[in-house]
Amino acid sequence: MxxxxxxxxxxxxxxxxxxxxxxxxxxxxxxxxxxxxxxxxxxxxxxxxxxxxxxxxxxxxxxxxxxxxxxxxxxxxxxxxxxxxxxxxxxxxxxxxxxxxxxxxxxxxxxxxxxxxxxxxxxxxxxxxxxxxxxxxxxxxxxxxxxxxxxxxxxxxxxxxxxxxxxxxxxxxxxxxxxxxxxxxxxxxxxxxALLASTDTLHATIRGRGGHAAMPHECLDPIPVACEIVGALQTFLARQVPVADPAVLSITRIEGGFAHNVVPDTVTMLGTLRTLSEPTRRLMRAAFLRIVENVAAAHGLTGEARIEEGYPVxxxxxxxxxxxxxxxxxxxxxxxxxxxxxxxxxxxxxxxxxxxxxxxxxxxxxxxxxxxxxxxxxxxxxxxxxxxxxxxxxxxxxxxxxxxxxxxxxxx
Incomplete structure (x- = not known):
């Protein structure tokens, strides 16, 4: 110049x-x-x-x-x-x-x-x-x-x-x-x-059956299932996403329950997904939907997942x-x-x-x-x-x- x-x-x-x-x-x-x-x-x-x-x-x-x-x-x-x-x-x-x-x-x-x-x-x-x-x-x-x-x-x-x-x-x-x-x-x-990441918002609801916390065997407790979903998401991220094309998935809010002696019916989850390419974005979106639904189903509960589309890369x-x-x-x-x-x-x-x-x-x-x-x-x-x-x-x-x-x- x-x-x-x-x-x-x-x-x-x-x-x-x-x-x-x-x-x-x-x-x-x-x-x-x-x-x-x-x-x-x-x-x-x-x-x-x-x-x-x-x-x-x-x-x-x-x-x-x-x-x-x-x-x-x-x-x-x-x-x-x-x-x-x-x-x-x-x-x-x-x-x-x-x-x-x-x-x-x-x-x-x-x-x-x-x-x-x-x-x-x-x-x-x-x-x-x-x-x-x-x-x-x-x-x-x-x-x-x-x-x-x-x-x-x-x-x-x-x-x-x-x-x-x-x-x-x-x-x-x-x-x-x-x-x-x-x-x-x-x-x-x-x-x-890539300068900045894509920005999708993750929503999930885990539906079970509430009851007395002293008798969890009579309930379908959504709280440990939600915790297992978080772990499964991070395991997928660590083992199936290429390190050269990374992603960040953070569950930032888990809400459920209202008393120390009551198992809640539902737990809601909120998080964010950040990626640097469209292929990894598609991979992680599909994984989120699949893991929420199937981990919940494995325990006899229902998992409902929704992705709010954010900005592209x-x-x-x-x-x-x-x-x-x-x-x-x-x-x-x-x-x-x-x-x-x-x-x-x-x-x-x-x-x-x-x-x-x-x-x-x-x-x-x-x-x-x-x-x-x-x-x-x-x-x-x-x-x-x-x-x-x-x-x-x-x-x-x-x-x-x-x-x-x-x-x-x-x-x-």
Whole structure:
């Protein structure tokens, strides 16, 4: 990447930083959860007002896309529509947590907090849109800015895709940044291939026959059967899943009974399944259903299993990852990029976008100055904070990635 262009985008990011911080703090103080985040959407739109952007919305969420057509085009048929099209994404929703940071702009909404950095993601994307709009005449192609709610378990990206918001113009590549307080400030981290796991939720009900706890032989006790199912699932995982294509299955809740001297009729189980490939995902899903039903049946009980489908594997295109690597290195120097040694077993609904469009997601470190990234409160923690100055580099990354793709595509 041309060093001059990298320097230009760094300067553009710094120029937008004050407004970006103000927007991030306004969103942080007023968090919204789920697919409908109208106040957050309004803040983002207000910050974009007056820019040469075409706004499109769908019926399923309060998400929207803002389309920038480069080359001086003011209409869909202009020269900007003849080049490549790239998508940049920022999510907008918060988590159902009560904030404990003590910040002066902490959440004013009990039970809601931006503990995953989506406030920063939205603010950085707005900053990038402003910086790129200022260079509109020099852009040969189209940029789609995707402002998406409902990432935290609500499948917001899937809904926006179903609403047709990525259909016209159809992006040829897609990119996203995700902050991390556990990475050194400013360092971009990613990897080709699987970056994050699929995220299925497991439900099971074991039905037996309750009775007096002193006479269990007259009952069909579901509690030891539930315990045996947990063991059988872990044995299957350890012995039939290849170590080179791993999975994580955790039963996180078992509920049953209400008194010390009563055997309950039923036990319910809840858990999560994480995998890094669709073949292993299918293998583990089938095993969960089979083990719950058949272990229960072996003891004369009934096992009912259900899988709530979560996000697919977040898989980065190798060419798109190389593009992000080049941009991060140009902006941050030799320490500007680091390869993630292994996938993380968390999940992301940007996976829905990457399932349809080649692209990549990367993490950008936001460890506060003087802190230890390894021990900072992590994402989804009530005390999570970020170094806000890093958002200037995030803006520069968005801009340089978009410009590089419009000029060169993904290459080989």
């Amino acid at each position: 041309d060093a001059r262009l990298a320097t230009d985008w760094i300067a553009a990011g710094e120029a937008e930083l004050a407004d970006t911080i103000a927007l991030r703090r306004a969103i942080h103080a007023d968090p919204e959860v789920g697919l409908h985040c109208p106040r957050t959407t309004e803040k983002a739109k207000a910050a974009l007002a007056g820019l040469p952007l075409e706004i499109r919305e769908g019926p399923s969420t309060t998400g929207f896309v803002a389309i920038l057509r480069g080359g001086g085009s003011d209409d869909a048929a202009g020269s900007g529509s003849n080049g490549r099209t790239v998508l940049l994404r920022g999510d907008m929703d918060a988590l159902p947590l009560t904030e404990e940071t003590g910040l002066p702009f902490a959440s004013r909404t009990p039970g809601a907090m931006h503990a995953c950095g989506h406030d920063a993601h939205t603010a950085m994307l707005v900053g990038a849109a402003k910086a790129l709009c200022a260079r509109r005449e020099q852009l040969n192609g189209t940029i789609v800015f995707m402002f998406q709610p409902g990432e935290e378990g609500h499948h917001g990206a899937r809904h926006m895709i179903a609403d047709g918001l990525l259909a016209e113009p159809r992006p040829e590549a897609a990119f996203a940044l995700h902050i991390s307080p556990n990475i050194a400030a400013g360092t971009v981290v990613s990897r080709a291939g 977040t898989a980065n295109d190798a060419r798109a990852t190389a593009l992000m690597t080049a941009c991060a290195t140009a902006i941050g120097g030799a320490g500007g990029y680091a390869t993630m040694p292994a996938p993380m077993m968390g999940g992301e609904d940007f996976s829905y976008v990457l399932r349809e469009i080649p692209g990549a997601m990367a993490f950008i470190g936001t460890a506060p100055e003087g802190s230890d990234p390894a021990t900072n409160p992590p994402l989804h923690n009530t005390r999570m904070t970020i170094a806000e100055g890093v958002m200037a580099r995030g803006i520069a990354m968005h801009c340089s990635v978009a410009e590089r793709f419009l000029e060169r595509g993904l290459g080989e």
